[in-house]
Amino acid sequence: MTIRVAIAGARGRMGSEAVKAVSNKEGMELVAALDYKHVGDSLGELAMFPPQLNVPIYTNLTQLIEDEKPDVLIDLTNPESVYEHTKEALLHNVRPVVGTTGFTDSQLEELKNLSENNKVGCIIAPNFAIGAILMMKFAKEAAKYLPNVEIIELHHDRKLDAPSGTGLKTAQLIAEVRNEQKQGHPNEKETIAGARGADFEGMRIHSVRLPGLVAHQEVIFGGDGQMLTIRHDSYNRESFMGGVLYCVEAVMTIEDLVYGLENLI
Numbered sequence: 001m002t003i004r005v006a007i008a009g010a011r012g013r014m015g016s017e018a019v020k021a022v023s024n025k026e027g028m029e030l031v032a033a034l035d036y037k038h039v040g041d042s043l044g045e046l047a048m049f050p051p052q053l054n055v056p057i058y059t060n061l062t063q064l065i066e067d068e069k070p071d072v073l074i075d076l077t078n079p080e081s082v083y084e085h086t087k088e089a090l091l092h093n094v095r096p097v098v099g100t101t102g103f104t105d106s107q108l109e110e111l112k113n114l115s116e117n118n119k120v121g122c123i124i125a126p127n128f129a130i131g132a133i134l135m136m137k138f139a140k141e142a143a144k145y146l147p148n149v150e151i152i153e154l155h156h157d158r159k160l161d162a163p164s165g166t167g168l169k170t171a172q173l174i175a176e177v178r179n180e181q182k183q184g185h186p187n188e189k190e191t192i193a194g195a196r197g198a199d200f201e202g203m204r205i206h207s208v209r210l211p212g213l214v215a216h217q218e219v220i221f222g223g224d225g226q227m228l229t230i231r232h233d234s235y236n237r238e239s240f241m242g243g244v245l246y247c248v249e250a251v252m253t254i255e256d257l258v259y260g261l262e263n264l265i
């Protein structure tokens with residue numbers, strides 16, 4: 001069976017890479033793109049894509065679903081739009097594969113309920129790169145033995161959300177095996193607000209934003225006279241595409257919401 005795929009955010013940094021990956025993947029057909037402009041054009045009419053890419057662009061997701069009947073919607077848009085897209089897809093029996101980050105806890109909870117009640121599979125993956133998934137798994141393991149930990153995530157300066165979805169997910173995974181604890185000196189004071197980073201159950205998350213970066217993270221563990229660093233680097237967005245294609249296939253086989261690729265791999 002060929003999986004019919006639609007991509008929201010197809011003109012973006014990740015979306016355009018996903019257009020390439022899905023178009024070249026046997027067993028998948030790219031049937032539509034969702035954007036907020038270029039309605040009625042095809043992707044091939046945009047300079048960034050090859051002219052033979054005859055894939056219609058919609059600005060209305062309901063219309064796209066009615067006309068093109070995708071099996072899967074890949075969302076690579078922004079924190080403002082992603083919740084509504086995912087909800088709309090689930091309500092129409094279209095399986096979302098979501099790479100967009102910046103969900104609130106309550107949004108995730110609502111989507112989980114909707115996915116389970118409607119028995120429509122959904123994958124929300126803050127990071128599609130296999131190396132990043134391993135980095136998170138290894139960090140969770142290390143935290144059992146070295147609970148003093150800080151996370152430094154580094155991304156390009158066009159990123160909208162901080163901390164990154166990966167930084168947050170790493171902290172959540174570590175929190176599953178580490179009791180909440182305050183780190184640093186009990187009487188420490190920030191003389192400039194934010195100097196110690198964001199606080200997740202006493203774990204500090206530091207967000208670096210610089211041109212030239214793609215997506216990087218270090219998880220640093222301190223112990224008596226020793227330090228362990230677990231680091232992952234994505235140098236380009238191709239690094240995410242194996243995970244995207246894996247999720248498109250995997251989401252066809254599940255009937256609930258999976259948050260994080262570490263639950264599937």
Ligand SMILES: NC(=O)c1ccc[n+]([C@@H]2O[C@H](COP(=O)([O-])OP(=O)(O)OC[C@H]3O[C@@H](n4cnc5c(N)ncnc54)[C@H](O)[C@@H]3O)[C@@H](O)[C@H]2O)c1
Nearest residue numbers: 009011012013014034035076077081099100101126127128
């Ligand atoms: N999960 C992962 O592995 C992973 C990897 C990289 C990026 N991301 C996330 O993916 C998202 C996109 O990142 P990016 O760097 O490609 O961003 P980008 O700004 O380059 O692309 C976003 C695209 O979405 C489009 N868009 C915005 N609102 C829209 C709407 N309402 N309907 C349709 N299209 C809309 C924009 O036109 C743009 O083309 C971010 O949330 C980022 O954090 C996730």
Ligand SMILES: O=C(O)C1=N[C@H](C(=O)O)CCC1
Nearest residue numbers: 101126127159164165166215
């Ligand atoms: O480029 C981005 O934005 C990325 N966002 C994800 C996150 O927030 O963790 C994953 C890596 C790239």
